[in-house]
Amino acid sequence: MNMIIKNKTIVADDWTVLRLQEQETPENVIVAAGKVIVPLKVWQAQRAALQDRKEIGVWLASDERPEELKGDIEKFSVIAVDFPKFSDGRGYSIAFNLRARLGYSGELRAIGDVLRDQLFYLQRVGFDAFAPRPDRKIEEVIKGLSDFSEVYQTSFDQKLPLFRRVQRKANEAASSQ
Amino acid sequence: MYHYDEYDQQIVDERVRQYRDQVRRRLSGELTEQEFLPLRLQNGLYMQIHGYMLRIAVPYGLISSQQMRMFAHIARKYDRGYGHFTTRQNIQFNWLKLQDTPDILADLASVQMHGIQTSGNCVRNITSDEFAGVAQDEVVDPRPYAEILRQWSTFHPEFAYLPRKFKIAISGGKEDRAAIYAHDIGLAAIKNAQGEAGFRVVVGGGLGRTPVIGSVIREFVPWQHILTYVESILRIYNQYGRRDNKYKARIKILVKALGIDEFKRQVEADWADLKDGPGTLTGEEINRVASFFTDPAYETLPDHDSKLNEFKADSRSFSNWLSRNVKPHRIPGYAIVVLSLKKPGNAPGDATAEQMDFVADLADRYSCGELRITHKQNLVLADVRQKDLISLWQEASAQELTTPNIGMLTDIISCPGAEFCTLANARSIPLAKLIAERFENLDYLYDIGEITLNISGCVNACGQHHIGNIGITGVEKKDHDEWYQVSIGGAEGNDSSISKIIGPSFTFDQVPEVIERLIHVYLRERFEAESFIDTVRRIGHAPFKEHVYATGFAAQEDEADGKHVVLPAQYEVPYYSPRF
Ligand code: HEM
Numbered sequence A: 001m002n003m004i005i006k007n008k009t010i011v012a013d014d015w016t017v018l019r020l021q022e023q024e025t026p027e028n029v030i031v032a033a034g035k036v037i038v039p040l041k042v043w044q045a046q047r048a049a050l051q052d053r054k055e056i057g058v059w060l061a062s063d064e065r066p067e068e069l070k071g072d073i074e075k076f077s078v079i080a081v082d083f084p085k086f087s088d089g090r091g092y093s094i095a096f097n098l099r100a101r102l103g104y105s106g107e108l109r110a111i112g113d114v115l116r117d118q119l120f121y122l123q124r125v126g127f128d129a130f131a132p133r134p135d136r137k138i139e140e141v142i143k144g145l146s147d148f149s150e151v152y153q154t155s156f157d158q159k160l161p162l163f164r165r166v167q168r169k170a171n172e173a174a175s176s177q
Numbered sequence B: 001m002y003h004y005d006e007y008d009q010q011i012v013d014e015r016v017r018q019y020r021d022q023v024r025r026r027l028s029g030e031l032t033e034q035e036f037l038p039l040r041l042q043n044g045l046y047m048q049i050h051g052y053m054l055r056i057a058v059p060y061g062l063i064s065s066q067q068m069r070m071f072a073h074i075a076r077k078y079d080r081g082y083g084h085f086t087t088r089q090n091i092q093f094n095w096l097k098l099q100d101t102p103d104i105l106a107d108l109a110s111v112q113m114h115g116i117q118t119s120g121n122c123v124r125n126i127t128s129d130e131f132a133g134v135a136q137d138e139v140v141d142p143r144p145y146a147e148i149l150r151q152w153s154t155f156h157p158e159f160a161y162l163p164r165k166f167k168i169a170i171s172g173g174k175e176d177r178a179a180i181y182a183h184d185i186g187l188a189a190i191k192n193a194q195g196e197a198g199f200r201v202v203v204g205g206g207l208g209r210t211p212v213i214g215s216v217i218r219e220f221v222p223w224q225h226i227l228t229y230v231e232s233i234l235r236i237y238n239q240y241g242r243r244d245n246k247y248k249a250r251i252k253i254l255v256k257a258l259g260i261d262e263f264k265r266q267v268e269a270d271w272a273d274l275k276d277g278p279g280t281l282t283g284e285e286i287n288r289v290a291s292f293f294t295d296p297a298y299e300t301l302p303d304h305d306s307k308l309n310e311f312k313a314d315s316r317s318f319s320n321w322l323s324r325n326v327k328p329h330r331i332p333g334y335a336i337v338v339l340s341l342k343k344p345g346n347a348p349g350d351a352t353a354e355q356m357d358f359v360a361d362l363a364d365r366y367s368c369g370e371l372r373i374t375h376k377q378n379l380v381l382a383d384v385r386q387k388d389l390i391s392l393w394q395e396a397s398a399q400e401l402t403t404p405n406i407g408m409l410t411d412i413i414s415c416p417g418a419e420f421c422t423l424a425n426a427r428s429i430p431l432a433k434l435i436a437e438r439f440e441n442l443d444y445l446y447d448i449g450e451i452t453l454n455i456s457g458c459v460n461a462c463g464q465h466h467i468g469n470i471g472i473t474g475v476e477k478k479d480h481d482e483w484y485q486v487s488i489g490g491a492e493g494n495d496s497s498i499s500k501i502i503g504p505s506f507t508f509d510q511v512p513e514v515i516e517r518l519i520h521v522y523l524r525e526r527f528e529a530e531s532f533i534d535t536v537r538r539i540g541h542a543p544f545k546e547h548v549y550a551t552g553f554a555a556q557e558d559e560a561d562g563k564h565v566v567l568p569a570q571y572e573v574p575y576y577s578p579r580f
């Protein structure tokens, strides 16, 4: 079974991610039984059959829009966002929009080129599960979650900016003048 | 200036720790170079010709004497005794070793500095008006907002992997001294009819291979909403900016493709959701940050010092310096002094460790212990008492920092070029030296008057040649020789414009003569007191072009056939080195 990081711990995971192979189309691909995270296009093409499954997941490519899932969001046990390359940052805004604008509250998983040094940012925009690139040691990757202990700005994880959360120091020299 | 509190310090210290570990993983082979690259870039570390180059942020150009001394220390201990101040108000060190860089960043953190986001596809160091807080024409002091934006953009989780780099500039005077129309976002701090502060927001400007003057997206965003408005612009850009082609990835291309109206519509639809939310700036926070930028205890002084006038009459050099390098201050009896890093024969923007220590001492003794770095690659002492000007000038002259050429032809802006940069097609710095030497005669220089000359070693435009009155770019042609394209008519500031190429490109040795000919046409055609740029705008390019190409150039031995003038200006598109 695969190991993933979920809610800040390493856990076993029994979902499989369906990626279309050559020859396969969203319409003709056979979605295996069990817990499968399907591409958005497959969901859209085979919705009628898939929506009755007890557990189904969907993943978005970095050039797909989260709004496509509007109205369906409650149906998924997991939504994943794919990072074709870690330097493709669209997934961060997709996650933020899914959480903050579409109100998705289930598991949000980063898949693809998911590496240690991006984890801190990924968790901030709303990811709570991470499937690191298979060639990486997951025990190393998880350390990325705790690189920083304080942040300035709001995002999904932190609704208040630092200046609204704590009393910060003004210039003492100025106030005593 | 701003002082870190425990939160700022903690964030920077944790960054050093994180980076130290990344370097360890790179050196042990755990990280490939490809994976390490964006990590080091987000700490300002490039790989260049001589090894690693580190770019250190000087937020909005403001620096304390203590921080300047740290630069001198780094120059001595880890580099070859000098550093290079850039048009983005940063400093670069060119000769570093990777192993040393965690220690360098730790040294910097000890004086509240860092290299965070000085490179990479993220929000870069925010630049501002070098005369902020002291300029006579100031409407709103931009510094507190620049600091707040610095904090907001530092490690913004959503915008660390943008399609391309992102540069924000902010000005606060009636005159824009921060080139805000040449930035991804330009903010002009202004007041509305009710006297409330806010920003005119300009978006989609930028230089590089497709120069664009930014468009106004909103005439007035009240100060409370500036963070959320900028956030929405970045979110739209992050989602829709092109990622398939590095040359088309800047926000300017997206704004052009959508049109400013559609781009605005999308931004404001996103913003509707954030406006008045918790990201809204509070009065307490702006007051807190502004408390670091209050006036020093200015003395009450007469605005004209009789000693100065006497000395001026005695010393032509001093009088030249006073009229070129000393700018009016908003407080009577005070002055703004620009220390020139443009002595002809020197590399524009370079300063030695001795000069850094020296200017730090000057700042302590004459200007409240603070300095500014200008986007024209000079240094500023912003709070000098007029009665100290004579002794300041005498001392600074001994360190070659008083060349009286600010705003003149020899105040050349130049990128590092071929000696330091792997992308270069041209030797920017030697060319700058050659031109400066040609125009060393001060009477001639002053007769020419206000003019800007910018040199970039390639189309990337680090020397901002598109907004120079005269711009020079290194281009590569099929024969892989270095060639120089000359353009005129560019300008920054309130009346920004992009320069146009005058014609076929030139060899290195021809360029000074070309400049000479351009100047000749200007002097011939100008009305009284008309500046170079105004003459170009009035008479157009044709007379300049005609005169420049009318006669051949003194033949160089190896190119006596003059093919350089005949060749069309087309050239192979220079490549981006795979290392960046
Ligand atoms: C030596 C290493 C450097 C490298 C490899 C480098 C690389 C680049 C590249 C690739 C671009 C084009 C970006 C684009 O079009 O998307 C660029 C633009 C720019 N760089 Fe540099 N640069 C270097 C040094 C500098 C220095 C020393 C300065 C300041 C003097 C500087 C200031 C700028 C500016 C002002 C731009 C134009 C901004 C714009 O495109 O809007 N760079 N640089």
Ligand code: SF4
Pocket (backbone or CB within 6 Å): B415, B416, B417, B418, B421, B422, B423, B424, B425, B426, B428, B456, B457, B458, B459, B460, B461, B462, B463
């Ligand atoms: S303009 Fe070109 S040559 Fe000059 S520093 Fe930039 S990338 Fe290098």
